Amino acid sequence: MSHTIEDKQNLLARIRRIRGQVDGIERALESEAGCAQVMHLIAGVRGAVAGLMAEVVEDHVRTHLVDDEKYPGALDTAATEQLLAVVRTYLK
Template sequence: MTHTVREKHKLLARVRRLRGQIEAIERALDTDAGCEQVMHLIAGARGAMAGLMAEVVEDHVRTHLVDPALHPGALNAEAAEQLLDVVRTYLK
């Protein structure tokens, strides 16, 4: 079972919240909201998308690259943590 299937409900909840944020942007534009409000909404949606991507990437690395039970010769766990720290920082 892949990590996206195992974490399906959690990931779908994040996607649904993201959909709500996108719909809020649409409503703001439709009601002629000010540009500052629209930019805040866009920034929030961008952050939510980056967070979703970071979670999927992190689970992918942990499941497919450094799980010693599945891959005894996998990457060094410390190196994987360093990589994930960089990815989290980049996606913020």
């Protein structure tokens, strides 16, 4: 998974932000915050994890499935963009 190594610092930064959000949920529960506040915090984490997944999937597709240098003309670029748009939408 060379693409994850290349983007290692960005991915780690996202994970650290997600960890901070999860810590926020824990603090909210410990302080007996209201249900609405806790649900908003959980929704934020869910969105952050989905965004991380979308980024890794997109990099995977671009690196392993449509690498023009390795496989010139193997797949339709427009089809790739359509697939990635669907994945991004699904993971929101």
